[in-house]
Amino acid sequence: MDHLKAMLKRRKVGHSLEGDFYHSQAVLDIEYKAIFEKEWVFVGNSSEISNPGDYITAMVGRNSVILLRKKNGEIGAYLNSCRHRGSLICLEKKGHSNRLVCPYHQWTHDENGALIHAGEMPSTFDPVKHSLKTVNLQNMSGMLYVCVSDNPPDFENFKSQVEPYIGPHQPYRCKIAHEESIVEEANWKLVVENNRECYHCASSHPELTFSLTAFAMPDDPRADDFFTELMPKMVEKWEKLDLPHKPVLGGDKFRCIRLPFINNALSMTMDGSLACRKLLGDLEEKNLGSARMFHVPGNWNHFCSDYILHANVTPLSPERTQLTTKWLVHEDAIEGWDYDIEHLTRVWQTTNEQDCTLASNNHLGTQSIGYEPGTYAESEFMLTDFTNWYAAMMEKYLSEEV
Ligand code: FES
Numbered sequence: 219m220d221h222l223k224a225m226l227k228r229r230k231v232g233h234s235l236e237g238d239f240y241h242s243q244a245v246l247d248i249e250y251k252a253i254f255e256k257e258w259v260f261v262g263n264s265s266e267i268s269n270p271g272d273y274i275t276a277m278v279g280r281n282s283v284i285l286l287r288k289k290n291g292e293i294g295a296y297l298n299s300c301r302h303r304g305s306l307i308c309l310e311k312k313g314h315s316n317r318l319v320c321p322y323h324q325w326t327h328d329e330n331g332a333l334i335h336a337g338e339m340p341s342t343f344d345p346v347k348h349s350l351k352t353v354n355l356q357n358m359s360g361m362l363y364v365c366v367s368d369n370p371p372d373f374e375n376f377k378s379q380v381e382p383y384i385g386p387h388q389p390y391r392c393k394i395a396h397e398e399s400i401v402e403e404a405n406w407k408l409v410v411e412n413n414r415e416c417y418h419c420a421s422s423h424p425e426l427t428f429s430l431t432a433f434a435m436p437d438d439p440r441a442d443d444f445f446t447e448l449m450p451k452m453v454e455k456w457e458k459l460d461l462p463h464k465p466v467l468g469g470d471k472f473r474c475i476r477l478p479f480i481n482n483a484l485s486m487t488m489d490g491s492l493a494c495r496k497l498l499g500d501l502e503e504k505n506l507g508s509a510r511m512f513h514v515p516g517n518w519n520h521f522c523s524d525y526i527l528h529a530n531v532t533p534l535s536p537e538r539t540q541l542t543t544k545w546l547v548h549e550d551a552i553e554g555w556d557y558d559i560e561h562l563t564r565v566w567q568t569t570n571e572q573d574c575t576l577a578s579n580n581h582l583g584t585q586s587i588g589y590e591p592g593t594y595a596e597s598e599f600m601l602t603d604f605t606n607w608y609a610a611m612m613e614k615y616l617s618e619e620v
């Protein structure tokens with residue numbers, strides 16, 4: 219603990235973190251409590267559980283949670299931990315059941331998490347005291363965020379600023395066309411840091427940068443003539459369509475902006491053609507660029523005219539991180555007619571593999587005795603935001619709770 223405090227004290231703003239931040243189990247143990255059990259964490263999309271009885275599970279740090287669609291249409295959010303002896307109840311990533319039955323001794327819960335069957339328990343046993351524990355849930359146009367703390371931080375500022383950008387893409391009226399999880403041999407913060415800058419994009423992501431501009435701001439000082447001429451034309455179009463585009467003021471916790479695609483691309487695909495012929499929501503214009511949105515600790519998203527990409531990071535250990543990516547299309551889009559999975563997913567699958575290699579190289583290099591925190595480039599300003607947010611969360615926890 220003293221070591222962590224000392225590392226935070228000598229941290230230099232605008233620099234990468236000291237090596238032990240990326241390699242220590244003791245640091246991760248604090249991060250679970252200081253970050254993942256305090257913040258709102260993205261867990262999935264409401265369209266994954268459209269029918270009563272549909273459920274998904276997701277990790278909030280080290281806590282598995284269950285999100286279950288109830289008969290009245292509401293979503294129940296519970297800790298996936300049996301009140302008998304603690305077993306996971308739902309073992310799959312998704313499923314369908316009107317009752318949540320623990321696989322160990324078959325304690326059975328209704329859709330509200332109430333315990334309705336527990337065999338062989340003494341007459342003094344009170345089932346009411348053994349319901350599943352609920353967690354706080356927020357739904358932003360279908361994007362579900364959970365906070366497992368009893369005192370969740372404000373969500374309204376994020377929601378009120380970001381929802382106007384993503385609302386027109388109607389994430390709640392989608393379906394998951396494809397989903398996959400990969401495990402990266404890197405600390406979760408290195409995986410996030412890698413995502414928060416496009417300094418590496420030109421050399422590492424030829425497929426992604428066919429459509430995606432490496433510039434993160436409309437007035438990026440590195441912008442070329444093509445981008446400088448394109449931007450005002452797209453601004454005019456977005457404003458006509460009532461689509462907000464300016465960077466939101468999310469401080470260091472979240473970010474949202476709408477930016478054009480380059481090379482006349484309509485979507486983030488290998489050749490820039492649409493990934494899905496049926497556009498999202500009620501959109502009619504194909505050429506919209508994309509809204510990009512990030513929320514701490516590790517959720518990034520792209521909202522195109524034709525598909526949505528959700529990505530989310532979960533630490534498994536100091537050196538292993540799970541990255542889950544979901545590709546969503548309009549709920550009425552037909553596979554093989556409106557979209558093809560390979561065409562839809564290829565760019566981001568390739569990008570994820572490339573980033574996986576970069577992050578694991580980064581992780582291995584930071585355990586060298588020669589590693590010292592390095593200076594961020596100007597275009598890496600989002601890493602300064604991320605590490606400032608991270609350090610503030612850790613310092614707050616250490617000052618209040620230890
Ligand atoms: S641990 Fe769930 S029924 Fe025993």
Ligand SMILES: [Fe+2]
Nearest residue numbers: 412413423573
């Ligand atoms: Fe990358």
